[in-house]
Amino acid sequence: MARRAHAFLPKRPRRREAVRWHTDESDKASIAGVVCKCVRNDKDGYVFQSIADPTVHFAFTTEEYDALLNRQDFDFEPAGLSLEKAEAKLKAGVSSINELAAREQLILTLRDIAIDKFHEMKKQGLTSSTRSEMEKAIPDIQSYVDKEARKLAKDGNYIGITIPGARQFERWILKRRKFGQLGLASRRHRCGNRTQRYNGEEYALVMKHVYRFLTPERPTHELLYGDLKAEIVDVNKERREKGLKLLRLPDEDYFRARIKELAPFDVEAGRHTVEEAQRSFHPSQGGIPGLFRPFQRIEVDHWEVHLHTLLKDAQLWNAISPELQAEADRTRCHLSVAICCVTKVIPGVVLSLGPDSTSILSMLRMCMADKTPLAQSIGCETPYEYRGNLFELAGDEGTAILNARTKGVCDFFGIEYQCPQIDTPQQRATIERLFQTIEIRSLLRFSGRAFGDPKVRGKYEAAARACVTVNELAALLLRFIVDEYHNTPHAGLDGETPRYCWKRLTKTVAPRSVPGKATLRIGFGQPYTVILQPAGIEIFGNWYTSRDVQRIYREFPQREYVVIVDGEDLGGVSLRVEAGMVDAKPGLLPVIGPDCMNGVSATVWDMALQSLRRETKHIEEITQPIRNRAIAFARMADEESRKRLGIRYRLKTPEELEALRKSIGPAVRFAADQNPQPAGPVDMFGDVLPVGTKASPRGRGALPPPAEAPLRPARKAGKVKPTRVKPPKAQPAPSLRPRKPPRAWKPKERK
Structure with a gap:
């Protein structure tokens, strides 16, 4: 039965409804x-x-x-009570990878890279799961891991690993398959036989002629093996004259086996063309089958916006001269977007001046948070409520997306990361088609378009005709996504709007629940070293304490601890404790901070502290109303900034958070409120009109301060000095002037 036409119309925006989350008994x-x-x-x-x-x-x-x-x-x-995760924690001795030292985390990343390289070679036919073939593939894996280790080196400190033998490497594969990346933290392994059948010079000559098989001239096996024999004969003549050991000639079967180990895709692309290889090895044409749950597959990608923008403020642009306008800097921004392949909603979007790993982390954080306040700050009428924990994340092989930090976050939250084949946008058709939709329906009306092809652009001067600033572009894109895109019928949903599809599916097939704040803090937070004090933990200008923290301070002599702080939520921290301090196992202890800091980011809190310094000098002791008023002012300023920046908002890097932490002064303590709220009716003339024989404390009545008067800092407890009342000065008596005698009355003469 066909649907009625009104079912395809956009629904009126309503308030955000609670989402039913999917949970499991192992969570x-x-x-x-x-x-x-x-x-x-x-x-x-x-x-x-x-x-x-x-x-x-x-x-x-x-x-x-x-x-x-x-x-x-x-x-x-998620899966916190599963047997596999419990065994992984027991064998590794930690509950998460972030608890390991930096060196151990790097070793774990290199082991993970080695296993991924083995699976890649296995898919290409270069090796198999047998131990004999695995032994042959280990040198290639070792060379690849060494290259990746040099890329991950920081400040010239190179840390590498040695791939063990096939038996121990097979244990690595089984441990990661069963326990995840945390299962690779075991330090016990057996070293296998790493020697090759042929030495390095012989193997290098073999692979030199093997790779010649991938040339467009399409040479045969017999021709390449004959060239190998001739080159080895020439090399042995020189080695014989020098008295060196002669090189052995590899068997023709060994040479053919090395050629058969080449990736079929590489053979097709090298001996023919890349386009033919992409068409031959394309997996499917009908999308990803078997998707039915929201957030089951999220595709992410970067896109260079086809619009030249100005690096100037809009108000300043109208005030400068045309000469300066012509010399102003122009740029093209990069848009990072995440889209759900089931509901077609966009849970995360970040606009930056260049793609990096911070943009991807910001986008993943947006996918797990409610973004309705951000949308309302720029005037959106539709709630931006799409959030959940991802089942599968699909992205390309760019370093901004595929890096150790992103893979660590995905492994921690139980997200499966998939990397499609290079130069095959059909495998991520949903996100690739979205960029065309944004360009056609959002950027087409603005001047300064760069177009996607120089032939299409022609002689159009895109940079000279730029008129939109970066901040305006961010607000316009977010408004288009929230209000227009989500409320427009989508062809991929059979004429249903993405918002209506999200609301319909979340009532029947619930998405996976978002992690709690403590888990988000472990996944996205940064570690800091602090000194435990009698009052608790002082960091970012706040005090965090609990009964367990006070007991640790009393019973254990250790004073230096590591805490994990989430720069986007200073409402709590996670204290890293050793075995026996709280439980029998080491772990992270959540410590809750002041109630008013729940949901407050480090940037907003820094703005609040600046407001406090302007309002009062006593930053160590302030009253709760002043603190709340400063945070409200910072939130208002943050909303105004978000109106201008829109989706340009991103997570702060560890270096930025460390600089911000050092710039914040001493911690804020609470003091008694100077104007407490009265419990009953107030006698307004109690201090003005003394009753009885007791004199007024100051000699005269003191009126209460008006409501709009600024609050004064609380006085320190101590001896109260009596107020001196100055006697009134004697005023001289006024002098009396003699009055003039009245004039005699005369009648007015008429003419």
């Missing part, structure tokens, strides 16, 4: 310090059961659980 939830698991999840809500006491249950509706995700005392760890 670990922490509710106010009680470790639980979800035993029931239906349309009515969620039921959690305590692990320590199975008779204790917690029931939450869909709305209550959605509000629970924003609390600091709640955490949700």
Whole structure:
């Protein structure tokens, strides 16, 4: 039965509705310090059961659980109770990769790269799962890992690993398949036989002629083997004269085997053309089959916006002369976008001046957060509520997307990362087609377009006709995505809008729940070294303490600790503790900070501290109203900045957070409120009109300060000095002037 036409019309924007999340019994939830698991999840809500006491249950509706995700005392760890994850933690001795030292993390990354290289060679037919073939592939893997290790070297410090034998390398593969990347943290391994059948010079000559097989001249096996024999004969003549050991001639079967190990795609592209190879090895033409759940597959990519923009403020642009306008800097921004292949919604978008790993982390963070306040700050009428934990992330092989940091975050949150084949945009058709939609429906009306092809652009002077600033472009793109794109019928959804498809599917097939704030802090946070003090932990100008922190300070002599801080939420930190301090195992202890810091980023807090310094000199002791008023001012300023910047907002790098941490002064302590709220009715004339025999404390009545008067800093406790009342000065008596006598009355003469 055909649908009616009104079903395809955009729905009126409504308030954000609570989303029903998908949970599993292996997921670990922490509710106010009680470790639980979800035993029931239906349309009515969620039921959690305590692990320590199975008779204790917690029931939450869909709305209550959605509000629970924003609390600091709640955490949700996907697959936190699974047997594989527990064994990985037990064998590695840590609960996450971020708890390892920097050297150990790099070694773990190199082992992971080695396993990925083996699977890649196995897909290409260069090796197999047998130990004999695996031994032959280890040198190639070792050379590839060495190249990657040089790329990951920092400040000239090169750290490499030695790939073990096939037996131990097979254990690595089994451990990562069963326990994930954390299973590779074991330091015990056996070294295998790393010797080649032929020495280095012989193998280099063999591979030299093997790679000649990939030339457009299409030489045969017999021709290449004959050239190899002739070159070895010439080399042996020189070595015989020098008294060196002669090189052996490899067998023709060995030479043919090396040629057969070449990747079929490389053979097709080298002996023919790259276009033919892409057409021959393209996997499918009908998209990714089997997708039914929101956020089951998220595709990400970068795109250089085909529009020249100005690096100037719009207000300043109108005030400068035409000569300066002609000399102003122009640039082309890069747009990083994430799109759901099931619902076609865009949960994350970042505009930057160049693609980097920080943009991808910002985009992943946006996919797990509610972006409605950001959309409302620029005037969007539709909620920007699409969020969840990703099942699968698909991106290209660029260093901005495929890097150790991104793979570590994906492995921590249980996200499977897939990298399609190079130069095959058909494997990521959803995100590639989206960029054309943005260019046609959003950028077509602006001047300064660069077009995608110089032939199409012709003699059009794109840079000279640029009129849009970077901030304006960010706001325009976000407004287009939230209000126009999400509410327009989509051809890939059979005429359904992306927003309506999201609302329909989340009621029947729920997406995976977003992690809690403590888990987000571990995944996206940065470690810092702090000194534990009697008052707790002082970092970024705030104090964090709890009963466990106070007990650790009393019972353990250690004072230097490592805390993980999320620069986007200073409401809590994670303290790294050793075995025996809190539990029998080492781990991270969540420590909650002041309530007013929940959801406050480091940038907003820095603006609040600057406002506090302007308002009061006593930064160490301030009252709660001043603190709240400064944070409200910073939030208002942050909203104004977001209106201008839009999707240019990104996470701060560790270097920026470290500089910001050093710039913040001493921590803020609470003092008594100077104008507390009265519990009952106030006697306005109690101080003005003394009653009884007791005199007024200051000799005269003191009126309460007006409401709009600025608050004064609290006085230090001590002896109160009596107020001296100056006696009134004697004023001289006024002098009396004699009055003039009145004039005699005369009648007016008429003419």
